[in-house]
Amino acid sequence: MTEATRRLPDEAKARVAFDNSYARLPQNFFARVEPTPVAAPQLVKFNRALGLELGLDVDALERDGAEIFSGNGLLPGSEPVAMAYAGHQFGQFVPQLGDGRAILLGEVIDRQGQRRDIQLKGAGPTPYSRRGDGRAALGPVLREYIVSEAMHALGIPTTRALAAVTTGQPVYRETMLPGAVFTRVAASHVRVGTFQFFAARGDTENTRILVDYVIDRHYPELKGLERPALALLDAVAERQAALIARWLGVGFIHGVMNTDNMTISGETIDFGPCAFMDTYDPRTVYSSIDQMGRYAYGNQPLIGQWNIARLAETLLPLIHDTPDEAVNLANDAVTRFMDRFQDNWRRTIRTKLGLTEAEEDGDTDLIRAYLALLSEQKADFTNAFRGLTGAAADGTPDRFLSAFAEPGAALAWFEAWQARTIARGTDAGSARAEIMRSVNPAFIPRNHQVERALAAAIEHGDYSLFEALNDVLSRPYDVQPAFASYGEPPKAGEEVLQTFCGT
Template sequence: MVMTRHTLETLRFDNRYARLPEAFYAKVNPTPFSSAPFLISANRSATELLDLDPREAMRPEFAGVFGGSLLVPGMEPLAMLYSGHQFGVYVPQLGDGRAILLGEIVNGRGERWDLHLKGAGMTPFSRDGDGRSVLRSAIREYLCCEAMHGLGIPTTRALCLVGSDDKVYREQVETGATIVRMAPSHVRFGSFEIFYYRKQHEHLQRLADYVIESHFPHLVPVADKYLRFFAEVVERTARLIAHWQAVGWSHGVLNTDNMSILGLTLDYGPYGFMDDYDPGFICNHSDYNGRYAFNQQPYIGLWNLSCLAQTLLPFVPKEDLKAVLDGYQGMIEGAYQAHMSNKLGLVEKREADTVLSDELKSLMAGSRVDYTIFWRELGTFSSDPAAKNERLREHFLNPEQFDAWAGRYRERLRAEQSRDEERRVRMDRVNPKYVLRNYLAQGAIEKAQQKDYTEIDRLLDLLRDPYADHPSMNSYAAAPPNWGKHLSVSCSS
């Protein structure tokens, strides 16, 4: 089949969310910048998902459309309504306060993609906000969407980054920017919560039916479709968070309004990839009590799912929902241990492998070992009893403790007749060499603030394939400098 390359004007829109009752959203157009918007970066991989000719990015209209000053035929802009639990406290109304759903595109393969313009100006749900995004936060989201996709983690995608010379105040005065976020759906747990707490059960059921028909069509004819739908959301969420834990990534603001109903990583604010391994890592300096610390994410996933379960009580017996929630712990532990076994290069699955990986993580925490670097280097482990594995030992304050663990690891490899070279190939496919460390993102931000956007595209290209060796980019795999280890990020980031 020959794929049609579309222009901006010929994109195929089918705005199903806009056909829901207006209680679900507010119709609102983006607010243009007062200065002319300009393209900072366009993501070719994302344009291909839309069947959009990448040469369209060179047109001034491209920056106009995705900078909020132009609309193209088929767009029906709206701000989505939702509520949510923020840091454990229910907030009765949230909604898209600085993002606008421009429309829903259908590509030639029948895939659907929301175009969500973030930083588009005020909406009826902005509360006291100005509806804008700053360049700093837009760059962080733009890069991390694609970094997570490169790691194989379900996520929203990023189409492009558009800048302006408009001034926006956050913790300081910065320039405004927009990012186009793409996903099959931007419906969140909080989208259900608002109708449940308003006791608008007819709207709640309409939303559930819409989501099932649009994204879980195999459940449409099933008698207990709402329960089965919830079960699939639970499984997707468990697998998602298990993958975050395996790569050492922390979201930072796991409120229910930031939880995707499709199990996607949604809303990149004060996220962080760990440098030194610290199970209690808190990436958000606004999270004073550590509610969303790295080691709390699995529990918070369950807490948020219980909030979603509550919204389904009008349609599903409580005991059935509880039975599904009771399965969450086993799901996330099983998915996480599968990741850890793969990171260790093990082929056969054995119960004792959990102890082996837990012992290693304990040693890593005690020596503040760099999480990404060590796992990548573990692929070089020699199972030869005479080998000292000096390069690996150097990571630990007490190398003899590592030696004891290495002996147990060597025996485990021998038990399944593992071959070192084959194992290293497997391990390099699951232990990334490159991740978007905060200091790398900060370097791109500082250059961009000086109108140099080359580092953004350089990182974008690198992070698309984080498992491969890129010899010219080896410095990007190094441990961060001291200034880059504890960069402060907050909800405005």
């Protein structure tokens, strides 16, 4: 291991066409810092498909990936920075957080012409590490790889996993653990907390620069509007409302919806103590650090609106010169968040239930009765919807009823649902079922299966379960008979009741 990260020569075969717009912003947006080399990096996983999407030389990266994705070697054109941001963490404001263990290597323009960040997580200390070691353990790295790629396959906006590398060095948390580095790809890493960083310092000029930057990068349709900051607030609220409705549709619980974990681009980010709900209960919490249930499954829309309100506060000086009018305009945007969420959630749940025609009287009661049935019988969220999809295809309730401990009450609901759908004349055996199948996955990252894969990798260096799980989850809506066990809920004693942040 060298004392400093080695700059790879210009003729290095693994070339990346970096174009680093964030590093051209004023110096107080970030700290320039290079990754700290590791002892013996080994490439665990490289996402070749994503690499091709980004226009990278995937053959060279597979060959040289251990050095590059560990941070031991920097490619030409990389301008590594740690980004500055603040944030509300469990409701408490921290004026300076920043990338304490993440380093943005740079940006690339992908094959669709979209600008994408490439970032290392666990690449060593930065000026924002707050006495931390800046490293990551293997378990959280593999978890983020699995869940972020599963979210992508589910069709939900998310950051992506490009690579995972072991470092050959331990990290020390409660115990000694194998170290790793994760390579994350994002539309950008600008967060609500990025705006809070400047607002907390009364720095209106840099807030204005950030607004312009975000509009140029993510919302070019807003350029030239009379009140761009207000338009940006409204646009971010709309994307977040849609995102959270999608989360709820697959039973996803983020676990740490702090303002520094809400992207301005509308992507899901930071998969620390996240989890997917097994049995349906809106109060479900997995995160070990969420002692009060602030980020429970059913609270996520309210927290989304709360976070948007915090974004609004940072933009007030730019929304209107008159403070009272700025507040009124911002409040309107914040209030609309919940209406937007409800619209998105209504579309999501109606599609999942196959209510594909125009909304009718009684539909809301049918939906409420279904969710109450899931809750009362502690039914598996994913399998109940998938069973209903099967019932729509063959016209019989058997697959649906198999998800319930007491089929009698479920049958009564099914008959009401069937009367509603058949009466509209839609072919229940094809069109409706096909639509439902496209939104009701057969496979999600089941918590017990994720933990089993992580344990095999951490304790035995066995990545076969990790590979198999990634493969199954890459096709979540497909029927995969050979992997039917991956769709089963945990048996008694297999339940995962807590997930951990891993930092």
